[in-house]
Amino acid sequence: MPDFVPLTAPPPSCLIQSANLNGHEPYTYLKDVLERMQTQKANQLHELLPGNWQNRPDHAPAVMPERLPPRRH
Structure with a gap:
């Protein structure tokens, strides 16, 4: 058994769910x-966690881009 556990990023689904649970539009x-x-x-990274995050006042809510039609081959 290794003496360390490699760090990995959480899957995007976890980030989306965390945003939803904290009342944010993902x-x-x-x-x-x-x-x-x-x-x-670095000492302010905690501000970006879903439970602490606040959208900047100068930022309008992002609009999700429309889906592109499927490509035809």
Whole structure:
């Protein structure tokens, strides 16, 4: 048995469910978090967790893009 457990990212379904459970629209939450992760200070990463997250006041809610029609080959 290994002495360590490799860290892995949670599956996207967990992030979507966590956003829903905390009353957030999942697409808006994920889009904002992915944008902010680039500039967020390490000691403020807790602000991006679903239970702590608040959409920035200058940000309008994201609109989910329309699905593209299936490609024809």
